[in-house]
Amino acid sequence: MKFMTFFGSDSSQAMRRVSEELGAEASILSCRRVEGGVELIVSVDDSASATLQQADAKPAADVQRPPRNTRPRLQVASSQSEELRMLKRELDASRRTLEREMNAQDWAVEGVKKPSHSIALQICEALDIAPRLGAALARKVPAKESPDVQREMIRSLLRRQLKSIPTPAEGVTALVGPPGAGKTSTIAKIAAEFVRTGRRNDIALITTDNTRIAAQEQLRVYGDIFQVPVHTANSADEAARILKILGNKQYILLDTAGIGFRDRDGIDSLGSLIASLPDIDVLLTLPADREAYVLEEIIDAYSQLPITGVVATHLDEAVRIGGLISMLIKKRLPTVWISDGAQVPGNLTAATPAALVSQAFSLAREFKKRQRATVAPQDRDENQTFSRGQRV
Numbered sequence: 352m353k354f355m356t357f358f359g360s361d362s363s364q365a366m367r368r369v370s371e372e373l374g375a376e377a378s379i380l381s382c383r384r385v386e387g388g389v390e391l392i393v394s395v396d397d398s399a400s401a402t403l404q405q406a407d408a409k410p411a412a413d414v415q416r417p418p419r420n421t422r423p424r425l426q427v428a429s430s431q432s433e434e435l436r437m438l439k440r441e442l443d444a445s446r447r448t449l450e451r452e453m454n455a456q457d458w459a460v461e462g463v464k465k466p467s468h469s470i471a472l473q474i475c476e477a478l479d480i481a482p483r484l485g486a487a488l489a490r491k492v493p494a495k496e497s498p499d500v501q502r503e504m505i506r507s508l509l510r511r512q513l514k515s516i517p518t519p520a521e522g523v524t525a526l527v528g529p530p531g532a533g534k535t536s537t538i539a540k541i542a543a544e545f546v547r548t549g550r551r552n553d554i555a556l557i558t559t560d561n562t563r564i565a566a567q568e569q570l571r572v573y574g575d576i577f578q579v580p581v582h583t584a585n586s587a588d589e590a591a592r593i594l595k596i597l598g599n600k601q602y603i604l605l606d607t608a609g610i611g612f613r614d615r616d617g618i619d620s621l622g623s624l625i626a627s628l629p630d631i632d633v634l635l636t637l638p639a640d641r642e643a644y645v646l647e648e649i650i651d652a653y654s655q656l657p658i659t660g661v662v663a664t665h666l667d668e669a670v671r672i673g674g675l676i677s678m679l680i681k682k683r684l685p686t687v688w689i690s691d692g693a694q695v696p697g698n699l700t701a702a703t704p705a706a707l708v709s710q711a712f713s714l715a716r717e718f719k720k721r722q723r724a725t726v727a728p729q730d731r732d733e734n735q736t737f738s739r740g741q742r743v
């Protein structure tokens with residue numbers, strides 16, 4: 352076991368450095384605020400660190416870097432015992448807890464730096480807005496205003512910073528994103544809406560997902576139900592050929608295989624597929640129930656694709672969506688659709704900044720209520736985040 356120290360200007364940057372250097376499985380032993388930022392100490396398994404060091408120690412010309420998907424990561428190999436896998440799960444859970452705690456620390460620091468803006472900061476914190484964006488918003492809200500006015504100003508600032516674009520209804524749209532994000536369901540919901548509004552003959556579906564046995568079948572079942580044609584393309588050439596044949600269709604939706612943000616090779620080949628097809632609109636499907644730092648990893652990994660907008664899914668399962676909103680603002684990504692349930696047809700609406708912001712406030716209110724209900728009366732004063740928190 353070896354110990355390594357990482358430094359970042361804030362907790363998110365330090366965490367990102369750890370995951371860039373060591374993959375996702377490093378275990379974080381401690382985190383502390385130091386001058387100019389945050390310091391993380393992580394433990395590294397010796398065998399993995401040795402492999403990494405050997406690769407790095409070779410002269411540049413000799414370095415035979417393994418393919419990206421076989422790059423040694425600090426992963427528990429599948430041959431290792433169930434006990435180790437459980438340990439890994441526990442470490443993952445503590446990593447998530449640590450991230451939340453560091454976020455809280457970041458908020459505390461912002462509060463100390465700008466005590467006069469504490470009401471606006473507390474509102475942003477309750478929404479789960481990323482600390483840096485929260486601090487920037489709070490700076491724009493005059494501290495002398497009443498809490499109600501400050502809340503309305505934050506609402507309106509968020510609405511102004513978020514962007515949405517009209518839902519596409521012609522050309523070709525590909526849905527991309529991590530596994531299980533809701534790409535196929537969203538495509539089925541859009542197709543169902545075309546059928547409901549008498550445009551069955553205007554639409555066709557193509558799936559390029561040949562990674563899972565059931566993936567193509569899933570879209571075919573929807574196609575059968577709605578009587579919408581579904582085509583399968585197993586290569587870029589095949590996709591191009593099918594698109595040509597479907598030239599008479601007004602709108603074509605392209606379903607793609609779910610690719611995790613660490614699978615750089617997978618995203619590279621998806622990028623090549625998209626690049627080989629003419630005039631294609633690419634929407635990134637983002638599950639709103641993931642933490643902001645996970646969403647950021649997904650967005651960054653997919654940024655090599657010409658993403659024009661986002662389909663925000665799993666909104667019904669999100670505890671708060673300040674993280675999603677922060678990432679959409681930070682990465683300047685407009686939203687197109689919002690999916691808030693698994694039901695097909697249904698549970699899909701055109702996204703607007705006002706709807707997202709209003710959802711963010713109502714989720715934050717529910718979250719705060721639940722927090723209050725679970726904190727014993729004698730502990731309420733210690734639960735600073737919510738006992739001092741502003742009404743949202």
Ligand SMILES: Nc1nc2c(ncn2[C@@H]2O[C@H](COP(=O)(O)OP(=O)(O)OP(=O)(O)O)[C@@H](O)[C@H]2O)c(=O)[nH]1
Pocket residue numbers: 528529530531532533534535536537560566607608609610636664665666667668690691692693694698
């Ligand atoms: N609660 C909820 N469930 C959803 C939503 N969208 C999709 N699902 C469910 O999430 C699961 C995965 O949805 P899919 O549409 O298959 O996701 P996908 O992105 O196509 O998945 P892969 O093809 O495996 O990458 C299914 O059980 C869906 O019913 C949503 O907005 N809310």
Ligand SMILES: [Mg+2]
Pocket residue numbers: 534535536560566606607609
């Ligand atoms: Mg799918």
